[in-house]
Amino acid sequence: xxxxxxxxxxxxxxxxxxxxxxxxxxxxxxxxxxxxxxxxxxxxxxxxxxxxxxxxxxxxxxxxxxxxxxxxxxxxxxxxxxxxxxxxxxxxxxxxxxxxxxxxxxxxxxxxxxxxxxxxxxxxxxxxxxxxxxxxxxxxxxxxxxxxxxxxxxxxxxxxxxxxxxxxxxxxxxxxxxxxxxxxxxxxxxxxxxxxxxxxxxxxxxxxxxxxxxxxxxxxxxxxxxxxxxxxxxxxxxxxxxxxxxxxxxxxxxxxxxxxxxxxxxxxxxxxxxxxxxxxxxxxxxxxxxxxxxxxxxxxxxxxxxxxxxxxxxxxxxxxxxxxxxxxxxxxxxxxxxxxxxxxxxxxxxxxxxxxxxxxxxxxxxxxxxxxxxxxxxxxxxxxxxxxxxxxxxxxxxxxxxxxxxxxxxxxxxxxxxxxxxxxxxxxxxxxxxxxxxxxxxxxxxxxxxxxxxxxxxxxxxxxxxxxxxxxxxxxxxxxxxxxxxxxxxxxxxxxx
Ligand SMILES: Cc1cc2nc3c(=O)[nH]c(=O)nc-3n(C[C@H](O)[C@H](O)[C@H](O)COP(=O)(O)OP(=O)(O)OC[C@H]3O[C@@H](n4cnc5c(N)ncnc54)[C@H](O)[C@@H]3O)c2cc1C
Numbered sequence: 001x002x003x004x005x006x007x008x009x010x011x012x013x014x015x016x017x018x019x020x021x022x023x024x025x026x027x028x029x030x031x032x033x034x035x036x037x038x039x040x041x042x043x044x045x046x047x048x049x050x051x052x053x054x055x056x057x058x059x060x061x062x063x064x065x066x067x068x069x070x071x072x073x074x075x076x077x078x079x080x081x082x083x084x085x086x087x088x089x090x091x092x093x094x095x096x097x098x099x100x101x102x103x104x105x106x107x108x109x110x111x112x113x114x115x116x117x118x119x120x121x122x123x124x125x126x127x128x129x130x131x132x133x134x135x136x137x138x139x140x141x142x143x144x145x146x147x148x149x150x151x152x153x154x155x156x157x158x159x160x161x162x163x164x165x166x167x168x169x170x171x172x173x174x175x176x177x178x179x180x181x182x183x184x185x186x187x188x189x190x191x192x193x194x195x196x197x198x199x200x201x202x203x204x205x206x207x208x209x210x211x212x213x214x215x216x217x218x219x220x221x222x223x224x225x226x227x228x229x230x231x232x233x234x235x236x237x238x239x240x241x242x243x244x245x246x247x248x249x250x251x252x253x254x255x256x257x258x259x260x261x262x263x264x265x266x267x268x269x270x271x272x273x274x275x276x277x278x279x280x281x282x283x284x285x286x287x288x289x290x291x292x293x294x295x296x297x298x299x300x301x302x303x304x305x306x307x308x309x310x311x312x313x314x315x316x317x318x319x320x321x322x323x324x325x326x327x328x329x330x331x332x333x334x335x336x337x338x339x340x341x342x343x344x345x346x347x348x349x350x351x352x353x354x355x356x357x358x359x360x361x362x363x364x365x366x367x368x369x370x371x372x373x374x375x376x377x378x379x380x381x382x383x384x385x386x387x388x389x390x391x392x393x394x395x396x397x398x399x400x401x402x403x404x405x406x407x408x409x410x411x412x413x414x415x416x417x418x419x420x421x422x423x424x425x426x427x428x429x430x431x432x433x434x435x436x437x438x439x440x441x442x443x444x445x446x447x448x449x450x451x452x453x454x455x456x457x458x459x460x461x462x463x464x465x466x467x468x469x470x471x472x473x474x475x476x477x478x479x480x481x482x483x484x485x486x487x488x489x490x491x492x493x494x495x496x497x
Pocket of ligand 1: 013053249277
């Protein structure tokens, strides 16, 4: 029996571990934190349950497929509910817009709020769906080895599609051509932040995300997003993945082009293959670099995705004008992204995302109360991150900004998660949530691969590698990597460099 070590019990690490275990291998999973799930975390406080990372589940079929692969039914572990509207958008001039995953309902809402774009919205979502269909096999569901993938016989069919994949213009430029209303451009452009990027610099290929969220819909589990982490952890235990929580991997040992062991908590573990679910940059700096494998220049120099400034509020009262997912847009969207990616400071003109899980699952807050989760996109580094006073002032400015939308919540308790904590909690270099950003038209083609050039048996799975961040994508990353590991163990050379 082959022995595979997985470093990190995030969604991707768990998915890789489960698939490899179900293929009959011995799998050791090392997680530095006390619980499994990585960024799929939650926090409880006096009758309130808060999500701490992801709040939106898309493409639930990916999760379902993982459970099916292990001979189980997801429904026996997690109860998922569809969330409608998918999001309620608010502007400071009083405009409000509900995005629905039901096509006719959405078109009706666009006709009501943005009448000039009523005809364009369905055409755009159809385009987004075509983009998804054209790119899914190449960019999402299979290993990606860079531009040479386009020349593989199985991918030749995509060549005529190349001009339409949106690699030649930014998301914003493409949306401006499609919609009259700047507000609708803002709604669709915001999806760039789903992988920590800017709509003004990310390629129009990311216009695939509106199909994923609005076209296919969003879900929320009973008990909050932590239920997904708990379900994956339970499945890992049931299938015999040997999990070592509270165990940080500190070192790897190489012999020639192979990793032969790792060290954690002063113990050494021999292995046949290694899957690192850690941030790629962190792994190069802390595991591969010290073992003599330098990081490719693109990994070191690549711009990082944004981080997040998260506030948790235990709120007394029920706010009827709010949906489960709400966005309060900034009045100067371009400047918000200049702050995040150029000035590298907490955005002065901030867009506020407010998720209230108790709108979908009332058990997440005591009766008559709500569990508010606020997320503002933040730069991955910045002097303010080291300054508690600056955080306090920024939290106050977020609450002040909410007043402009008529919101003055009665706060019983406040918690949160700052970029530096995201960094230390998950070893995400700079607190970046999604590894490298997709800013830059060809950035997606340069994303770190699931393998380490020059090493035979070291693989990556997770949001900072292919196919990218977000729950469904990291689960797919685990699947892709598990397939590469299986091919390697079957004697195929998958990692020549
Ligand atoms: C604030 C926030 C909001 C988000 N919102 C959404 C959303 O709404 N929808 C969505 O789909 N996605 C969202 N995401 C993104 C999503 O959560 C991530 O892309 C995904 O969970 C990352 O999974 P992963 O397996 O790649 O990495 P992680 O979850 O980061 O897991 C990596 C694990 O490796 C462990 N580790 C690191 N180094 C070591 C070591 N040396 N030894 C042992 N263990 C180690 C870490 O502790 C961690 O548990 C959000 C993320 C954040 C932070």
